[in-house]
Amino acid sequence: MVQYLVALAPTFLVAAFFLIFVQGWSRYQTWARTVTCAIVFAVAVRYLWWRLTDTVLPYPDDGLDFYWVWFLYGIELLAFFDITLFLIIMSRYVDRSAQADALASDFFRRPRQELPTVDVFIPTYNEPLDVLERTIIGALGLHYPGEKLKVYVLDDQRRDWLRRFCEEKGAIHVTRPDNAHAKAGNMNNGLTVSDGEFVAVFDADFVAHRNFLRRTLPFFTDPSIGIVQTPQHFFNRDPVQINLGLERSWPDEQRLFFDEMAASRDAWDISFCCGSCSITRRAALEAIGGFPTESITEDLLTTLTMLNKGYKTRYLNERLSIGLAAENLKGYFVQRQRWCQGGIQTLFVHNGPLRGPGLSLFQRIMFLPVSWLVQYFVRLAILIVPAMYFWTGYPPLFFTEAGDLVSHQLPVLVAYFLLMHWITPTRYLPVVSSAVGAFSTFRML
Known part of the structure; x- marks a missing residue:
């Protein structure tokens, strides 16, 4: 005993x-x-x-x-x-909400005509009208002077019914002759037909809250800020919650990252853009030649490329939008496979954590896709240790007591x-x- x-x-x-x-x-x-x-x-x-x-x-x-x-x-x-x-x-x-309050007080004290112009990009491919309508109406309803705000629906499927809907609502429908470089190419095409000083991006299934710009724009008072990212929240349950019957006792899988880890990364100045629900300085985009197309996760690579040029990403942990989580297991895996593949791709590009200029050693380490490369091998080993022992007699360690x-x-x-x-x-x-x-x-x- x-x-x-x-x-x-x-x-x-x-x-x-x-x-x-x-x-x-x-x-x-x-x-x-x-x-x-x-x-x-x-x-x-x-x-x-x-x-x-x-x-x-x-x-x-x-x-x-x-x-x-x-x-x-x-x-x-x-x-x-x-x-x-x-x-x-x-x-x-770090919690940036108090800083947002202080910055907004000064930022919006200026005359209306001195406020910067903002373009909202809504890249879309095959989303139906009942999804797109919420996103477009939400973007048009942002609390910001109308003459300073334009909403661009970047349609990579070139749909006539969507063009007519945009004309009816007051959004700008944009198409291109091909779908080269997918979402990144679509947004780069949007940059060629727009001229706003800032570019906000919302995926086609995300709806912005009215105060999105009033909370995020003031951070750009600091000229070194290239991107302000906000968390992604969802109004539906993800397939894992549903299949396990844990809708009430366990939050969606992404809450750990968006509610906790992203704010901690920001405290270290290693926050990164997650694409949707973000706003970017156009001058910073022009400095890096537009949205990078070398990786399928253009958002992460945009952050890294901007870090190469001395720009920073800020994270404001406030619920300023809401969207759709993956609705089935196929969508769940497609999404995570894209994140995994895109993270690994950054190891092989000139502006990634290994070769990108201007990054500190700490930044290089913290942007390595270690979790994607390690976690699944570790979990597989955990799963096969008992089977290996019972089938072969091989123990996992020299057992003492x-x-x-x-x-x-x-x-x-x-x-x-x-x-x-x-x-x-x-x-x-x-x-x-x-x-x-x-x-x-x-x-x-």
């Missing part, structure tokens, strides 16, 4: 730290985040050192199982690297789960989030 209490002591210490100290701290304070993330990092390092010295190095070199043990330790190191980047990002936080495992592995799990519960309340459920990750693993690999 005493032996097991000693083994559980590190876990009790971790739990006590969170329950006595962390639960009383504000998760919006950077110092509190930094201390908490550092403790979790230290617990993880302790575990990895024990894994190496007690469960890997002692394993005898007597067959394929020796390489299997080392392979799994390498997988754990990859997971540790991914989690370390996550802890670094989440160790800071249960007390050692409890003493070193359990504190890591408890520390990570308690951190996520504190830093991202309601956005992360351990079992459900792991199930969703496993569900995506084979398709994404």
Whole structure:
């Protein structure tokens, strides 16, 4: 009994730290985040050192199982690297709402004729009228002087009925002879027929709130700001929520990124454009030659290319639009495959994190698609370890005793789960989030 209490002591210490100290701290304070993330990092390092010295190095070199043990330790190191980047990002936080209030007070005090001109781009391909109508009407209804605002519907399917609808509502219908470079090419064509000082982009299934421009435009008072991104919220449930029957207890999958991670990235000056629900300085777009076409995720590459030129992206974490989430599993996977492929593509382009000029070492590391490259291999390894053991007898490690495992592995799990519960309340459920990750693993690999 005493032996097991000693083994559980590190876990009790971790739990006590969170329950006595962390639960009383504000998760919006950077110092509190930094201390908490550092403790979790230290617990993880302790575990990895024990894994190496007690469960890997002692394993005898007597067959394929020796390489299997080392392979799994390498997988754990990859997971540790991914989690370390996550802890670094989440160790800071910034809320730009108060700054938006202060900037807006001065920005909109100027005479109406001195306000900048804004073009709203709505790129579309095959969306039906009942989807497009909301988006177009919402853009036309933005709270901004009418003579300073133009709405461009960029139609890559060249539909006559959409042209007539735009003429009726007062939007500008734009087509081009081909669909070269997909969405990026469509928006670049829009740049050639428009001249607004700023360009706001809304996907065809997103509706802007009336105050979108009044909250975002003032940030451009700083000439170094190239893009202001806002979160994407959805009025329908995604297919994972529906299939698991968790519509009320688990938010849509993207809330962890948009509500938590994006604001933390902004605190580090590594926020990036997510395409829809953003607004961009035209001068910055002209400086980079328009929207980049080298990657299918032109939004991420736009951010990187602007960083090459010294521009920054700001993130305003306010609900300023609402749209449609993927409505079925096919759309869910198409969307995530696009993000994954686009992230990996940035490794091979001249303006990406590896070769792009003007990026600091920190920015290069933080824009590497580490999560896309690592998470699915890690999850696959987790899934096949039990099968490998029962089929071949190959153990995942040199086993010492249960007390050692409890003493070193359990504190890591408890520390990570308690951190996520504190830093991202309601956005992360351990079992459900792991199930969703496993569900995506084979398709994404």
